[in-house]
Amino acid sequence: xxxxxxxxxxxxxxxxxxxxxxxxxxxxxxxxxxxxxxxxxxxxxxxxxxxxxxxxxxxxxxxxxxxxxxxxxxxxxxxxxxxxxxxxxxxxxxxxxxxxxxxxxxxxxxxxxxxxxxxxxxxxxxxxxxxxxxxxxxxxxxxxxxxxxxxxxxxxxxxxxxxxxxxxxxxxxxxxxxxxxxxxxxxxxxxxxxxxxxxxxxxxxxxxxxxxxxxxxxxxxxxxxxxxxxxxxxxxxxxxxxxxxxxxxxxxxxxxxxxxxxxxxxxxxxxxxxxxxxxxxxxxxxxxxxxxxxxxxxxxxxxxxxxxxxxxxxxxxxxxxxxxxxxxxxxxxxxxxxxxxxxxxxxxxxxxxxxxxxxxxxxxxxxxxxxxxxxxxxxxxxxxxxxxxxxxxxxxxxxxxxxxxxxxxxxxxxxxxxxxxxxxxxxxxxxxxxxxxxxxxxxxxxxxxxxxxxxxxxxxxxxxxxxxxxxxxxxxxxxxxxxxxxxxxxxxxxxxxxx
Numbered sequence: 001x002x003x004x005x006x007x008x009x010x011x012x013x014x015x016x017x018x019x020x021x022x023x024x025x026x027x028x029x030x031x032x033x034x035x036x037x038x039x040x041x042x043x044x045x046x047x048x049x050x051x052x053x054x055x056x057x058x059x060x061x062x063x064x065x066x067x068x069x070x071x072x073x074x075x076x077x078x079x080x081x082x083x084x085x086x087x088x089x090x091x092x093x094x095x096x097x098x099x100x101x102x103x104x105x106x107x108x109x110x111x112x113x114x115x116x117x118x119x120x121x122x123x124x125x126x127x128x129x130x131x132x133x134x135x136x137x138x139x140x141x142x143x144x145x146x147x148x149x150x151x152x153x154x155x156x157x158x159x160x161x162x163x164x165x166x167x168x169x170x171x172x173x174x175x176x177x178x179x180x181x182x183x184x185x186x187x188x189x190x191x192x193x194x195x196x197x198x199x200x201x202x203x204x205x206x207x208x209x210x211x212x213x214x215x216x217x218x219x220x221x222x223x224x225x226x227x228x229x230x231x232x233x234x235x236x237x238x239x240x241x242x243x244x245x246x247x248x249x250x251x252x253x254x255x256x257x258x259x260x261x262x263x264x265x266x267x268x269x270x271x272x273x274x275x276x277x278x279x280x281x282x283x284x285x286x287x288x289x290x291x292x293x294x295x296x297x298x299x300x301x302x303x304x305x306x307x308x309x310x311x312x313x314x315x316x317x318x319x320x321x322x323x324x325x326x327x328x329x330x331x332x333x334x335x336x337x338x339x340x341x342x343x344x345x346x347x348x349x350x351x352x353x354x355x356x357x358x359x360x361x362x363x364x365x366x367x368x369x370x371x372x373x374x375x376x377x378x379x380x381x382x383x384x385x386x387x388x389x390x391x392x393x394x395x396x397x398x399x400x401x402x403x404x405x406x407x408x409x410x411x412x413x414x415x416x417x418x419x420x421x422x423x424x425x426x427x428x429x430x431x432x433x434x435x436x437x438x439x440x441x442x443x444x445x446x447x448x449x450x451x452x453x454x455x456x457x458x459x460x461x462x463x464x465x466x467x468x469x470x471x472x473x474x475x476x477x478x479x480x481x482x483x484x485x486x487x488x489x490x491x492x493x494x495x496x497x498x499x
Contacts, residue, residue, distance in 0.1 A: 087116035088168035095162055095174045097269040098146065102154040102184040108146045109162055109174065118166045124149060129157035129179050141165055156182045181268060189217035189265040191274040202313075204363055205282040209250040213263060213274070216244070221265040228259045253280045255312050284359040285309035287318070287370040292355065293341075295376040297385070300353065303341045304370060307359045317360045320344070325352040325375065336360065350380045398478035399424035402452075405471060405484035410461050412490050418456045420471050420482055428473035428480075432456050435467045461488045 090112040099106035107124065121141025125134040126149060137149045152158070157179045164171040192214045203209055215221070223241045225232050225248070232239065236257070238249040250257055261276040290304035306315060317336040322344060323329060333344055333355075347353060353376045356369040403421035410416035422428060430449045432439045439445050439456075444465075446457040454471055470483040 086166070086168035089116040089119055089164040089166050089171045090114040091172040092122065092162050092164050092174045095160075095176055097176065097180060100180060100182065100268070102182065103152050104148050104150040105152065105158065105160065105180055105182065106146070106148045107160060107162065107176075110145060112164050112171060115164075116166055116171075117168045120165045120167070122147070123163045123165060123170075124160070125163065125173070126158045126160045129159060134161070152182045154182055154184075158182065176269075178269065187216060187218035188270050189215065189221040189267050189272045191215045191263060191265055191272050193274045193276075197276055200277045200279055202279045202281060203253050205253060205255060205280055207253050209248070209253050209257075209278070211248045211276070212245050213248070213276075214245040215265045215272075217265055217267050219267065221267045221271075224264045224266070226262045226264075229262075232261075248276075255280045255282055258312060279312065281313040281361070281363050282311040283363050284311040284315060284361045284366045286366045286368045287357050287359055290355070290357045290370040290372055292372045292374045292376055295378070298345060298347045298349070298378060300344045300347060300355070300376040301341070302344065302355055302357070302372070304357045305340065307366065310359075311361045311363055313361050313363070315359055315361055319358040319360060319365055321356050321358075321369070322347075323354050323356075324348075325354065330356070344376075347376070347378045349378050351378050352376065353378070395425050396477060397423065397425045399428040399473035399475055399480040401471075401473070401480055401482045404482050405469070407485045407487075409487045409489060410458070410465075412462055412488055413460050416458050416461060416486070418458075418469055418471075418484060418486070419453070421453050422471075422473045422480065423452050424473060424475050424477070424480075426475050428475040430454050431472045431474070433470040433472060436470070458486075461486075463488050463490060 092112050093110040095107065095109040097105070098108045105126075109122075112119070121143045122138075122145075123141065124137040124147045126137055127134045138147065147162075149158075149160070158181075159175065159179050161173040161175040163173045194213070197211065197213070201211070215223075220243055223239075223246050225239055225246075227233075227237075236250065236254075238247075238251075240247040240249065246263060248261065258278055258280045261278060262273055263276065264271055264273050285307040287307050288305040290302060293301040293303050295301070302320065304318070317338050318334075318340075319332060320334040320337060320342055321330045321332050323331070334342060344353075344355065354372055355376070356371040358369045359366040399422055401420055401422045403419070405418055405420045408416060408418065422430070430447070432445065432447055439447070444459055446459065448455045448457075454473075456469065456471070458465055466486050466488040468483055468485050470481055472481045473479060
């Protein structure tokens with residue numbers, strides 16, 4: 001006889017009742033639906049099991065009482081604050097060409113200054129010259145600041161731009177300033193500046209300048225020159241270019257030709273620059289002024305001011321000359337003198353002298369000189385020279401101790417020494433006292449005075465040698481004293497054993 005399936009039906013009915021309790025309340029007029037009885041249940045099954053099962057469904061409306069007990073009503077939630085509107089980024093910066101060949105173009109750029117609502121990536125777009133249709137080179141955003149556009153056709157002339165993307169959309173584009181021709185660059189331009197021209201190039205006024213500066217690049221680069229940022233004056237400066245070098249030629253240099261010359265070699269968007277500093281120097285002008293400051297005995301003092309025109313280079317010195325009024329001949333007194341004042345000596349008595357000063361730089365000496373307006377009159381003999389009298393310095397000084405005595409502790413039977421230092425002029429006399437009593441020539445003590453350093457050595461002191469020791473220094477200007485206390489200790493048996 002098969003087993004009864006009643007337990008299975010009860011569990012199914014209990015699950016159905018639980019689902020009805022969780023659902024919304026069912027009106028009382030709708031009876032609970034009784035699940036069908038499986039075919040396996042025999043007809044002889046007790047009727048009380050079948051009839052009793054719908055009872056839980058009748059209790060289904062019971063949850064209607066629950067809402068009546070939930071008295072408090074919750075306030076509706078506040079609506080969420082809307083997010084701020086998305087802001088696009090600013091345009092990328094410094095878009096430049098990094099490389100190019102016959103099928104690809106390599107670009108690089110810098111990130112935008114302001115990323116707005118963030119930065120998701122970049123879109124690189126190009127447009128053929130003469131067309132208005134921009135084509136995206138990347139199907140997905142690139143986060144790198146360098147991108148290679150590949151699969152291009154040789155000979156095309158492309159305008160290229162880059163756009164930054166974020167939640168706010170596209171930024172303003174940054175565009176290459178010139179179209180890029182898609183072709184192979186065989187050799188990038190490079191200036192090979194000669195070593196002699198890497199530093200300042202100096203020439204004198206009137207000299208010829210002929211500078212050859214080699215370069216490389218294929219195809220042939222375009223050569224351009226500027227002076228201090230401005231185009232060259234072709235009437236004065238000639239430029240001749242070939243496939244391998246550029247020649248700068250000036251037939252007769254002038255000071256106005258000084259400046260910073262910049263040479264540029266360019267192939268498409270690739271270029272190289274070199275700076276050449278040319279300095280045209282000339283003789284300096286004379287000192288602005290010179291005057292006779294004073295004259296005495298056989299001497300004359302001069303002062304002058306630097307020249308207003310230094311010849312476009314620094315002043316290296318001055319040349320001073322003198323002339324006697326009787327002969328009028330000029331003689332050089334000082335050359336390459338660096339100061340702005342000088343004293344002329346060994347002048348002849350009875351003569352009247354005039355002086356002049358030339359300025360010097362690396363080119364040479366100024367063509368003219370500054371001449372003193374006043375003349376120096378050197379007095380004749382008969383004047384007695386009285387040397388100045390100098391009072392001798394008095395070095396006399398009363399005794400003064402520069403190093404004092406320090407209290408000491410000595411051990412019975414072991415020599416000890418007291419030290420101090422004194423100065424004075426005339427040399428002071430040194431005396432030692434013990435407890436205000438003069439020691440004198442006691443053989444127990446050894447007294448030494450060497451260059452002002454005074455010492456008193458006590459030979460094998462006993463306990464009776466302790467006390468106050470005084471050093472006294474005396475000379476004709478006064479005296480000084482210094483004292484210390486000496487304690488002489490007895491060695492204990494333990495200390496003796498330790499030794």
